Amino acid sequence: MKPAPVAFHPLARLLHWSMAVLIIAMLFVGVSMIADLSPRHTLLISVHKAIGLALLVLVVIRIILRLTLPHPPVPTDLPPLQRLAAGASHLLLYALMLAMPLIGWGMLSAGGYPLPLQLPALLPHDLQLYAVLRRAHGWLAYLLFATVLVHLGAALVHALIRRDGVLRSMWPGPIRRQPLEAKE
Amino acid sequence: MSTPLHGLPRALRLAAIGLVLATLAAGFAYAAGWIGSAALSPKRIIDTFEDQAGHFPGYRKNHAKGLCVSGYFLSNRQAESLSRARVFSQAQVPVIGRFAIGGANPHSADTSVPVRSLALQLSSDDGEVWRTGMNTPPVLAVSTPEAFYQQVLAMTPDPATGKPDPARMQAFFAAHPESAAFRQWAKDYKAPDSFANSSFNSINAFALVNKAGNRQYVRWSLMPETPFVALPGPVDDPQYLQHDLQQRLSQGPLRWNLRLTLAAAGDPVDDPSQPWPAERRTVDAGTLVINHVDPPEQGACRDLNFDPLILPSGIEPSADPILAARSAAYSESFNRRSREAAQLGARP
Ligand code: HEM
Ligand code: HEM
Numbered sequence: 001m002k003p004a005p006v007a008f009h010p011l012a013r014l015l016h017w018s019m020a021v022l023i024i025a026m027l028f029v030g031v032s033m034i035a036d037l038s039p040r041h042t043l044l045i046s047v048h049k050a051i052g053l054a055l056l057v058l059v060v061i062r063i064i065l066r067l068t069l070p071h072p073p074v075p076t077d078l079p080p081l082q083r084l085a086a087g088a089s090h091l092l093l094y095a096l097m098l099a100m101p102l103i104g105w106g107m108l109s110a111g112g113y114p115l116p117l118q119l120p121a122l123l124p125h126d127l128q129l130y131a132v133l134r135r136a137h138g139w140l141a142y143l144l145f146a147t148v149l150v151h152l153g154a155a156l157v158h159a160l161i162r163r164d165g166v167l168r169s170m171w172p173g174p175i176r177r178q179p180l181e182a183k184e
Numbered sequence: 185m186s187t188p189l190h191g192l193p194r195a196l197r198l199a200a201i202g203l204v205l206a207t208l209a210a211g212f213a214y215a216a217g218w219i220g221s222a223a224l225s226p227k228r229i230i231d232t233f234e235d236q237a238g239h240f241p242g243y244r245k246n247h248a249k250g251l252c253v254s255g256y257f258l259s260n261r262q263a264e265s266l267s268r269a270r271v272f273s274q275a276q277v278p279v280i281g282r283f284a285i286g287g288a289n290p291h292s293a294d295t296s297v298p299v300r301s302l303a304l305q306l307s308s309d310d311g312e313v314w315r316t317g318m319n320t321p322p323v324l325a326v327s328t329p330e331a332f333y334q335q336v337l338a339m340t341p342d343p344a345t346g347k348p349d350p351a352r353m354q355a356f357f358a359a360h361p362e363s364a365a366f367r368q369w370a371k372d373y374k375a376p377d378s379f380a381n382s383s384f385n386s387i388n389a390f391a392l393v394n395k396a397g398n399r400q401y402v403r404w405s406l407m408p409e410t411p412f413v414a415l416p417g418p419v420d421d422p423q424y425l426q427h428d429l430q431q432r433l434s435q436g437p438l439r440w441n442l443r444l445t446l447a448a449a450g451d452p453v454d455d456p457s458q459p460w461p462a463e464r465r466t467v468d469a470g471t472l473v474i475n476h477v478d479p480p481e482q483g484a485c486r487d488l489n490f491d492p493l494i495l496p497s498g499i500e501p502s503a504d505p506i507l508a509a510r511s512a513a514y515s516e517s518f519n520r521r522s523r524e525a526a527q528l529g530a531r532p
Pocket of ligand 1: 027
């Protein structure tokens with residue numbers, strides 16, 4: 001068996017960081033646009049739909065890459081509970097990254113709204129279904145933001161306190177080989 | 185490199201991480217408007233409508249009382265050179281609409297409210313959708329959402345009389361000279377006796393864009409073919425306009441002409457309180473035919489949000505701030521009534 005890589009594939013790292021920026025922007029744009037009634041609201045709504053749909057394409061690519069490319073393991077010296085938490089929070093992040101744009105698309109369909117690029121409706125026009133999805137879009141967005149914060153906190157703990165190779169395995173720049181291999 | 189930290193350095197770094205996360209969370213709460221200054225929001229506008237008129241679950245939070253109708257639009261291709269939107273060239277475009285009276289109370293008597301409205305959805309065969317909400321006045325009393333909100337507050341019913349306090353309204357109008365055209369309209373206005381002979385106005389301006397990419401600002405109106413007859417003095421039937429509409433449509437279709445008024449250079453296109461000079465060129469773009477009315481609280485219009493910024497390619501919003509505020513407030517109203525409908529299990 002080939003040894004597991006010490007870092008994520010460059011394509012995976014590129015996707016990780018570009019999606020991270022876009023998702024955080026989407027969360028801030030989302031909550032601020034619905035409280036706004038200036039012409040900025042009009043602009044932000046269309047930006048939100050466009051970036052949201054682009055993120056749907058990106059997350060599908062990303063899930064395929066995650067399932068096909070080899071990726072570094074969680075550090076072996078991590079306590080079992082923390083390993084479980086890491087795994088569960090990553091799964092939750094993938095689920096939310098996939099769910100949020102799908103709910104956005106589905107909720108516009110259920111609300112009887114025309115869709116960007118004349119995409120087909122995902123769901124029938126149904127006001128009660130719209131109500132459920134519109135609330136889910138809001139609450140799951142807050143859950144996504146909370147999960148991102150936990151994820152960021154954990155990454156910083158790895159980098160600054162445990163000082164293992166976890167943050168470096170996803171580092172956006174080139175990976176310095178030496179210290180990582182020394183750790184193995 | 186991989187030795188974990190202990191003691192004070194560890195505590196300091198943990199505190200730093202906590203600070204980073206707390207800052208992000210506070211930024212999020214600020215962006216959402218949960219903390220910090222309370223700017224005018226769609227939520228506050230809809231709350232105020234409900235405070236004043238009462239809470240009517242499942243109903244639209246403004247123009248609450250209305251009827252769904254349907255029919256079609258017959259384009260005469262006169263506006264084809266002004267806009268590439270397919271509605272101006274397709275021979276017959278299916279239409280869903282809603283006649284309503286202004287106000288957030290779905291139980292108001294039809295003739296007790298001066299403002300009437302017509303909302304339309306035109307679905308052309310290229311898949312584009314045009315939604316527009318039009319009112320009977322040709323202009324608004326105000327030019328900004330903040331002034332609109334002040335106007336709503338000034339119209340708060342006096343608990344003693346159940347009517348707005350005239351002194352408060354006067355003070356509002358005195359503080360808002362931009363309302364002059366609206367006040368003149370209100371003074372001269374003779375209410376027609378039917379939706380069928382009412383004219384409806386876009387009030388806000390939009391830009392038409394043609395195939396060459398040229399922009400022309402316009403306002404549009406639906407001009408009734410049914411002749412004007414004034415509303416007879418006091419009317420007993422609280423559903424006067426609804427009964428009249430049902431009765432007329434049982435006899436045959438009703439027609440309006442879609443009139444586009446073309447702005448000239450320098451006309452105020454971002455200010456819905458300012459009329460354009462009467463001599464502006466107009467183009468008659470076709471005929472709206474309404475041939476069907478649904479029973480109250482039923483029909484295809486009920487679960488639609490007539491957001492005036494749902495526009496086909498070839499029609500674009502102006503920078504009018506009221507237009508953006510309408511779009512935001514209609515969405516809040518739609519969200520709220522959809523939630524209420526889901527809670528009620530059935531819709532009103
Ligand atoms: C990762 C993807 C997405 C994220 C993180 C996200 C996030 C958000 C957030 C935080 C809100 C405000 C919710 C609230 O406070 O109630 C929101 C609202 C909204 N989102 Fe998304 N969204 C995403 C994708 C999409 C997509 C793909 C669409 C549609 C194509 C969409 C359409 C909307 C709309 C229309 C609203 C506001 C509706 C209203 O006026 O009530 N979103 N989104
Ligand atoms: C800032 C100013 C305004 C605010 C905040 C406002 C707010 C609202 C709201 C919340 C609704 C209910 C929407 C729904 O739940 O579907 C509504 C309906 C409506 N408004 Fe406005 N409105 C404003 C100005 C105007 C203007 C200028 C016009 C006309 C040119 C207009 C025409 C209509 C029409 C036609 C409806 C009824 C739509 C229907 O029958 O479904 N509104 N308005």
